[in-house]
Amino acid sequence: MSKEKDFYTQEDKMYVATDCVIFGFDEGNLKLLIFKRRVKPLMGTWSLIGSFVRIDEDVQDAAKRVLKEITGLEGVFMEELKSYGDVGRDPGYRCISIAQYALIRIGEYDKELVKRHGADWYDIDEVPELVLDHNQMVKDALDRIKRKARYKPIGFELLPEKFTIPQLQRLYEAVYRKELDSRNFRKKVLSLNVLIKLNEKDKSTSRRGAFLYKFDYKNYHKLLKEGFNFEI
Amino acid sequence: MSKEKDFYTQEDKMYVATDCVIFGFDEGNLKLLIFKRRVKPLMGTWSLIGSFVRIDEDVQDAAKRVLKEITGLEGVFMEELKSYGDVGRDPGYRCISIAQYALIRIGEYDKELVKRHGADWYDIDEVPELVLDHNQMVKDALDRIKRKARYKPIGFELLPEKFTIPQLQRLYEAVYRKELDSRNFRKKVLSLNVLIKLNEKDKSTSRRGAFLYKFDYKNYHKLLKEGFNFEI
């Protein structure tokens, strides 16, 4: 870009923020973590988790920082969604937000911390009205993960480390919003060779119990290089 | 995002820029429009076309503005690529760039204007070293259109309004970097029902001549809603 700085004056200040669409998965439902503002302005309105980007931090780091501040989590899957840069998007400031989306394991976040920040999980179908253009961000993020699930095994970020195949199926059903055939699903997902069967069962949802699996990251990365596709 | 503004001081200024990866297609080759800086700093170095985002314009509009300034073109396909927001990416300023990529018809741009700005087309395989992280932007944009071509008929933005099927095939071959079977390609592309056959022939490349087609935007948008896939 060009280097002239004459567009900016002392009073015309450009702010850069980052907002994070945090997805979780629980009991067959895709969920979203949002929080209720406890300070002015806009006190009491629901909002995505976000922050201004500090002058001395990378945009990605700013997103990681807020995620950690609110959930206690580090090292989770997070990726840029897109930027929201219209002049009028924030009536208070000229503020550009670079939205991210994150997939977290809903059992692993710091519940005390989340509570303290006034944050809560909402079923993806029951998200209330959010501040500014945050509802649009959520919609865009949903579209993104729907598409992404086709070529990346996105589910494993959302499930606990050990999970069952029926659990994985319910996740895909929640993302795609359609029922899948359990026999074909099992066949397909096992044929990808990225699951390691464990010698344990999860009996929380059935009498017989279902075998637990874990994700084989090593095999997965090998396959990625060969360019496989994950269409379910 | 939160509203505290205490991260910023007068001297800690955050700049927001936009840079545009402009693709064209000519003679079977994918091409990139870049320009040589004629002013300090960094005079003489190649760079993507870009600008700071003005305080009173949308990010998208800033990108459209520079595209028009340099090529004379309006209303062409342009989409956000991703943001580049690391602290150290620009040694001079704390500047975040929101990169875009555009697909233009290489026959339609304003040649005089392009020349006046010191801009020129480079074959995608022969792009010189660019300023800052612009080579990375080009690489990312290429990856993006390769993937995008799988589910959006991206080619039609790059070809003239009327084009032949062999032309379209050469474009896909340039993007995928592999040869395609002309019989299967034709079958596939026609089966999508987004081409309108015209009663004219293009005889510039063969004795027999090839029928011209145009893109059926109406049918295309109908199909998009149904979620078709464009895998070639």
Add this chain to the structure above:
DNA sequence: CATATTTTTGTTAAAATAATTATATATTTA
């Protein structure tokens, strides 16, 4: 008119996917 060149059309086999039927298993509860 024969030649050279590009465009155009069609068939067929193989592979992947989707839909269906069948059966067995482990476990709890009635």
Add this chain to the structure above:
DNA sequence: TAAATATATAATTATTTTAACAAAAATATG
């Protein structure tokens, strides 16, 4: 111990997609 329930495996069929391949048509040029 029979019934109920969710899980697991096997096999079959139908359907769709993909891949591989050959020949004819149109026309400028020599």
